[in-house]
Amino acid sequence: MSIFEYNGSALVAMVGKNCFAIASDRRLGVQLQTIATDFQKIYKIHEKLFIGLSGLATDAQTLYQRLVFRHKLYQLREERDMKPETFASLVSAILYEKRFGPYFCQPVIAGLGDEDKPFICTMDSIGAKELAKDFVVAGTASESLYGACESMFKPDMDAEELFETISQALLSSVDRDCLSGWGGHVYVVTPTEVTERILKGRMD
């Protein structure tokens, strides 16, 4: 039993035309037992930047609190929000600080950068950044997610189509993973609005 598989999670982010979507499952488990079916894994840093944290729930909560703290300080000093690229470097640095006693989390970062260009990236638990132009995945269901996204993704989808694609990819992948599921949580972000939707999938 790996420590990354203690709580169970599935995260995916996809790039569309001038928009992005980030989605997660909703299960909080303790190994085989399900504790909650409404656990939040995607957090808003600012209007155009979201971070999903998969892996051990306690470390995800601690890491999120540290990141919010750092971003609020940044906002006070710079009088503006952090760019997604900058934030990704911050997360990477914070994770590498704990190189020999890491946070057991895999973050997925998605945001709209300069001129509202969508940005997504993921990293491992010690901060190795992985930028991608199409999609990034994380969590216990990551292998299924890679397959589903690779086959369902096409570039330059609009917000509606992107929502459909990411939802189908998420639901079909978590159905093959016993540690994640119990619904889905999808955020679709365009330069003008953020749409949050809950998906109902197989509730097991």
Added chain:
Amino acid sequence: MESVFGLVGKDFAIVAADSSAVHSILVHKTNEDKIMLLDSHKLMGASGETGDRAQFTEYIQKNVALYQFRNGIPLTTAAAANFTRGELATALRKNPYMVNIIMAGHDKDVGPSLYFIDYIASLHKLDKAAFGYGSYFALSMMDRHYRKDMTVEEAIDLVDKVIMEIRSRLVVAPPNFVIKIVDKDGAREYAWRESIKDAPVPAV
């Protein structure tokens, strides 16, 4: 192994815990109170390593009181739960407390609330929660019979059903349970469910 469980009702929350203090195959006592009153409107039921449980819950209780002395107002349930999580998270990579906690409280503005806090400091707000081997029976019974906004009588009936399941289906079932309730009038002991009475200690 120790069982603690709790649920939220119409305007109250209930926490129940077994009351056996066990050391390997020996039962030291059967009327150990594992649900601590943190302040007038908060309860904390804890299960896990005996020494850690007693020390950690007392530490939290005294810090909650200190906050009230310093600031003149009591902590909210959410704040107390997050403080507890913070203490567990800080100690996690140094000297972890092996204590699982169910915290229940009643606030004037929010009403009753229940927090699940794992020994590795995963925090989640829930309507029903359980720890220990008894949780397998408690969660199933509560999933079946729990509804939102139950009255005290209905909730106690459900608690009794859970206790009956634990007594009849768990191989080394704890004989006695304590039930505590918190509502707008405060936190207090509600009842004991005893099937074995300890011999009273003669006065010296």
